[in-house]
Amino acid sequence: MNLLLALSITFIFIMVINGVRFMLSPAWNRALFCISLLSVIIVSALLINDQWLSLALFIFVVVSAFSFATIGGVTAAVVALIAVMLLSPSLHTQDYIILFAGYAAVGILSSNYARFLAKETERGIAWQTQLFRQAKELNIVRSIGSALQGTLELDRILHIILTGITAGHGLGYNRAMLFLLSADGKSLQGQAAIGSLRAEDVIHIWKITTRERMTMEDYIEQQKGADKTNQELIEFIRGLEIALDEHPVLDEALRHCKPVVLNTEHDVRMLNQRFGDQLDIAELGIVPLLNHGEAIGVIVVDNHVSSQSFGIGDLQRILPLANQAAMAIYNANLYHKTQEMAITDGLTGLHNQRFFEEMLNTIYNSTRKHQMPLSMLVIDIDFFKNYNDTNGHLAGNDLLIQLAGLLKQSVRKEDLTFRFGGEEFVVLLSSTTKADALRIAEKIRQQIEATVFPYEETQPNQQLTVSIGVSSFPDDKSRPRELFAAADSALYEAKKRGRNQVVGYEEGAPWSI
Amino acid sequence: MVYLIFAVNVLLYLFVSLLAARLFYYRGVRYKALRILEKLNLNESELHYSLDHMIYFIETEVPNPLILDAGRSSLYFKQEFVSALYPRVIGLQIYVRLADNNDLLIGFLDVDQIGFPQLSELAFHDKISENELRIIRAYKALHPQTQEEMLDEVYRLCSQ
Numbered sequence: 232m233n234l235l236l237a238l239s240i241t242f243i244f245i246m247v248i249n250g251v252r253f254m255l256s257p258a259w260n261r262a263l264f265c266i267s268l269l270s271v272i273i274v275s276a277l278l279i280n281d282q283w284l285s286l287a288l289f290i291f292v293v294v295s296a297f298s299f300a301t302i303g304g305v306t307a308a309v310v311a312l313i314a315v316m317l318l319s320p321s322l323h324t325q326d327y328i329i330l331f332a333g334y335a336a337v338g339i340l341s342s343n344y345a346r347f348l349a350k351e352t353e354r355g356i357a358w359q360t361q362l363f364r365q366a367k368e369l370n371i372v373r374s375i376g377s378a379l380q381g382t383l384e385l386d387r388i389l390h391i392i393l394t395g396i397t398a399g400h401g402l403g404y405n406r407a408m409l410f411l412l413s414a415d416g417k418s419l420q421g422q423a424a425i426g427s428l429r430a431e432d433v434i435h436i437w438k439i440t441t442r443e444r445m446t447m448e449d450y451i452e453q454q455k456g457a458d459k460t461n462q463e464l465i466e467f468i469r470g471l472e473i474a475l476d477e478h479p480v481l482d483e484a485l486r487h488c489k490p491v492v493l494n495t496e497h498d499v500r501m502l503n504q505r506f507g508d509q510l511d512i513a514e515l516g517i518v519p520l521l522n523h524g525e526a527i528g529v530i531v532v533d534n535h536v537s538s539q540s541f542g543i544g545d546l547q548r549i550l551p552l553a554n555q556a557a558m559a560i561y562n563a564n565l566y567h568k569t570q571e572m573a574i575t576d577g578l579t580g581l582h583n584q585r586f587f588e589e590m591l592n593t594i595y596n597s598t599r600k601h602q603m604p605l606s607m608l609v610i611d612i613d614f615f616k617n618y619n620d621t622n623g624h625l626a627g628n629d630l631l632i633q634l635a636g637l638l639k640q641s642v643r644k645e646d647l648t649f650r651f652g653g654e655e656f657v658v659l660l661s662s663t664t665k666a667d668a669l670r671i672a673e674k675i676r677q678q679i680e681a682t683v684f685p686y687e688e689t690q691p692n693q694q695l696t697v698s699i700g701v702s703s704f705p706d707d708k709s710r711p712r713e714l715f716a717a718a719d720s721a722l723y724e725a726k727k728r729g730r731n732q733v734v735g736y737e738e739g740a741p742w743s744i
Numbered sequence: 745m746v747y748l749i750f751a752v753n754v755l756l757y758l759f760v761s762l763l764a765a766r767l768f769y770y771r772g773v774r775y776k777a778l779r780i781l782e783k784l785n786l787n788e789s790e791l792h793y794s795l796d797h798m799i800y801f802i803e804t805e806v807p808n809p810l811i812l813d814a815g816r817s818s819l820y821f822k823q824e825f826v827s828a829l830y831p832r833v834i835g836l837q838i839y840v841r842l843a844d845n846n847d848l849l850i851g852f853l854d855v856d857q858i859g860f861p862q863l864s865e866l867a868f869h870d871k872i873s874e875n876e877l878r879i880i881r882a883y884k885a886l887h888p889q890t891q892e893e894m895l896d897e898v899y900r901l902c903s904q
Contacts (some may be wrong), residue, residue, distance in 0.1 A: 241753045245760045253772025260772075260830060268757060274754040284751055290754060297829070341881055354836065363852055367799040374805060397798020399859060430868055440862040441794040446901060448805065536868055 237278075241271060261298040265307070267296055270523050275313060280504055284313050285322075287328055292334050296341035302339025332466050349409040357476040364548075371401050372551050378451050379559045383566045389423035392556035394451050396532060396549060397425045398438075404516075404532040405433055411520075411528035411560070412485070417475055419529060421468035428464050428509055430536040467509060484517045491517045511535055518549045523555035530556070576650040578628060579635035586655055587649040594647075595711040598704060606668030606703040610638070610660040610675070613730040614694045615654035624685040630692035630695070632682055637682060641675045657715075665703035665735060672699040672733040680731065696731035698722055707736045713744070762828055770833045770886045776857055777883035778877045783865060790890050792882055795897055797857035802850045809903040811850070814840050819850075819895045823886065833882050836891065838898050855885045 249269040250261040263482040269291050276284035288311035296304030312331045315322070324331075347738040378389060389409050398408040406426030410419035428431045443449075475482040480498070486490045493499065494514040512533055520528040530553055534541070574586035579587040582590070599607040611620070612634065619627040631654065638648050642658055649657045658675075660668050681695050701724030708714045717736040724742045737743060754769040781788055794805035802808055811819075858881045866872040884890050 237753055238756060241756055242760065245757055249761055249764055249768040251770065253768045254775050255772075257830065264829070266760070268754075272754055275750045279749065287750070290765070294829075317851065319781055351883075356826070363799045363854070370800055377805065392749055399794055403797065430864075434861055434865045437794070437859070437864070441792045441796075441859070442863050444795075444897065446804075457831075516897065537864060538868075675791045713877070720800075 237275070244271065248397055252335045252699050254619060261303075261328045265291070265295045265298055265303070268308065269314070271480075273318065276318065276371050280472065285311075288314060288334065289337055292338045293341045295518070296338045297345040299342075300346060301342040305335060306347060308334035308338045314378070334624070364744060365738065368548055368551065371395050372555065374451075375401075375552060375555060382557060384507055384562045385560065385563045385567075386423070388556065388559045388563055390425070391451050392530070393425040394425060394557070396530065398454050400446060400709050402548060405534045406532065406589055408464075408531045409520075409528065409556075410468075410471075410473065410531065412526065413472075418474045419471075419475065419481060421471040422528070424464045424468040425461055426464055426535075427461065428467065428511075430511075464665075465638060471558075481517060486527060488519050488521055488524070488526055490550070491545055492541065492543055493517065494540075494545065513538060516541055516546045516549070518552050518553045520557040522554075522561045527557050529561065543717060557720070576635075578630055581635050581639070581650045581656070584649065584651050584659040587647075587651060587659075590647055591711045591715070595704065595714070598661065603662045604664045604703060604705065605714070606660040606663040606665060607718045608656075608660065608668065608672050608675070609651070609700045609715070609722045610656040610658065610672075610697050611652040611699075611722055611726070613692075613698055613726075614690050618686070618690060618695070621689045626686055633682075633684060634679065634697075637679060638675065641678055642671070657718075663703075665701065665706045668701050668703055668734060669735050672701050675699065676731070676733055692731070698725035698730050698735045700725055700736065701733060702736040707738060716744050757867065760781065764825075765829060766825060766831050766835075769833075773879055773883045773886065778879045780872070780880060783870055786862065788886075789882075791860060791862060792796065793890070794859035794861070795853060796859060796896060798851050798853045798894075798898070800851050800901075802848075807904060808902040810848070810875065811840060814842065816895070816899045817901055818842075821895065833885055836885055836894065838895065849901070853885070855881050858884055860884075 238280060244267070252263040252267075269288075269717060272284065272287045272291055276287060292304060292307040292311055295307030295310075299306070309332060311334045312327060316327060331721070375391055378391045382388060382391070390633060391405045393409060397404050406424070408424040408426075409422050411422050413420055427436070473481060475485070479491060480491055492514065493516075499512055499514070508535075514531045514537065515531060518532070519529045519677065520525040520530060524691055530549060530674075532541075532546075532549065574582055574589075577581040586616040594605060612630075615627070615630075618630060631650070635648070635650065638656060638658065642648060642660070645661050646663075647659045647661075649659075651657045658671075660671060663671070676699055677698055682695075684695040687693070690696075700718040700720065702708060702714050702717035705715055707717045720742055721734045721736040724740075725732050727742075728734065771826055771845070778788070792817055802810065820841060820842040822837045822839065824831055824837055825831040825833055833855055835855055836853045837849055838853075839847045840850050841847050856878070860877075860880065863872055863880060867874070867877060
């Protein structure tokens with residue numbers, strides 16, 4: 232009966248103490264537990280022989296040492312001795328000394344062991360964190376890598392990379408901005424950004440994305456929406472050109488190809504002054520974009536909302552993404568360059584015949600769809616063979632280059648100029664009626680006639696001239712190839728009429744097709 | 745007999761405290777978290793949290809046949825604590841129960857990485873301390889509803 236009663240009382244006591252201790256702060260939780268354990272031991276000991284009390288107090292010392300380290304072990308040893316002295320006054324002084332020595336030794340040993348265990352636990356957690364972090368980084372690199380494979384568009388590449396850095400599924404930085412090195416390597420030009428100028432906007436976006444449970448793929452997919460949200464920051468960043476000689480830190484990051492953290496008061500003040508206090512930077516990370524060991528730009532990150540600090544080690548985690556970005560940017564530029572080369576005439580820099588074939592159909596379809604006119608000029612240099620034979624092919628090439636430049640300047644931005652082959656050029660004039668096209672053609676002809684070209688005096692009429700044939704849709708022909716054939720036949724008619732003139736295609740004329 | 749009472753009493757105290765520590769820890773965290781939310785005038789049900797920082801150990805970009813075959817009911821979690829006597833939750837591990845009982849760890853959520861946009865806004869304006877944030881994170885991590893939602897989320901991500 233006594234046992235049952237004692238156990239019941241102890242059980243209720245346990246429940247009350249445990250129920251209360253976790254509602255307190257961690258330190259009070261530990262203190263309450265140690266004190267309650269001491270009271271259980273003392274109350275239980277009051278019922279029995281006091282020798283058991285001195286032994287049971289070792290448990291109290293061990294628990295206290297585990298709870299409060301060395302200071303807990305030593306304090307518990309003193310408390311245990313006082314308890315023994317009060318409750319077992321019959322012991323000899325020698326016994327008290329031995330007991331205290333025992334309590335203190337157990338307290339110190341237990342606290343050391345507790346410290347060892349805590350360190351081992353910490354080490355285990357650190358290993359686990361490291362391992363899990365690596366797993367996450369691998370996931371990010373994999374996601375970003377697969378997203379990058381699907382595009383060669385520079386804007387999209389930049390968006391994907393910055394998403395990997397800023398999304399919670401990614402590295403979770405509050406803001407990321409990307410700058411590319413200028414062609415002369417002397418400055419950085421802002422290209423893209425994700426984030427906001429104001430912390431409130433970032434939190435607002437985060438609230439929405441959290442509610443919608445967006446994944447990294449969702450973030451990547453929704454580039455247009457993101458660009459709209461980040462518009463203010465993107466515009467600000469795109470307007471920034473940072474001269475490297477004014478910013479040795481950026482220069483250093485690029486030259487030494489290593490990440491840099493800027494967090495001193497001086498750095499921050501300098502940066503905020505440079506950015507007109509608009510970015511409200513407290514700490515900034517700069518990570519170089521490296522391709523084949525050469526820096527092509529930088530990614531700049533900061534945590535202006537969470538104020539979470541970061542070090543070089545954290546920035547190193549961006550490097551795999553930055554390297555992927557650099558390679559993707561390089562490939563995209565290379566692709567666009569190759570694409571450009573494939574549609575550009577190597578000598579004159581105008582579009583080539585291949586592109587003409589491609590664009591003629593595209594523009595024609597769009598024109599027809601929107602019921603707009605389309606005109607075409609076919610231009611041929613008069614007596615070009617004579618020019619080449621008399622002055623050599625190198626001079627002939629120079630002439631073609633000069634003439635191409637002149638043509639480019641003579642037409643509107645939306646018009647397309649092609650070198651069709653040899654000394655023949657084509658101009659596609661969008662949304663232009665035949666009457667306007669004839670006016671433009673005449674203006675070009677006059678301009679060429681008035682321009683002084685090298686060795687033009689060697690030409691049969693002592694000057695360099697062109698003949699131009701003009702045709703229009705829908706006035707003349709209704710199919711793209713017919714439109715060209717019509718302009719070409721008008722050109723031959725111009726040649727037949729004595730050259731250096733503009734002839735519009737006339738349906739029904741003896742020379743019509 | 746009296747020695748037995750003594751020994752059983754002390755041991756009972758220690759063992760029950762050890763065994764029930766996690767339960768009482770949850771109750772304590774719940775009590776503190778609700779008080780903090782009340783102080784901040786926030787409704788628990790409107791407190792959206794983000795699982796963006798969940799770490800996956802399996803491919804999630806394409807539907808995962810392992811998860812699809814096992815089904816949603818095969819997903820379960822384990823809470824990860826430090827210290828037996830003074831427990832503190834540090835993470836949630838997500839497992840998939842496999843036929844050969846060789847269960848596979850497929851995800852982990854670090855409790856400190858659970859994000860609350862509303863609370864971050866308050867933290868930005870210094871209206872909530874880091875310690876208070878930690879308490880709410882722990883409460884949310886241990887809340888049965890959160891855990892179920894988390895399993896749903898993992899399943900959704902791995903199966904679509």
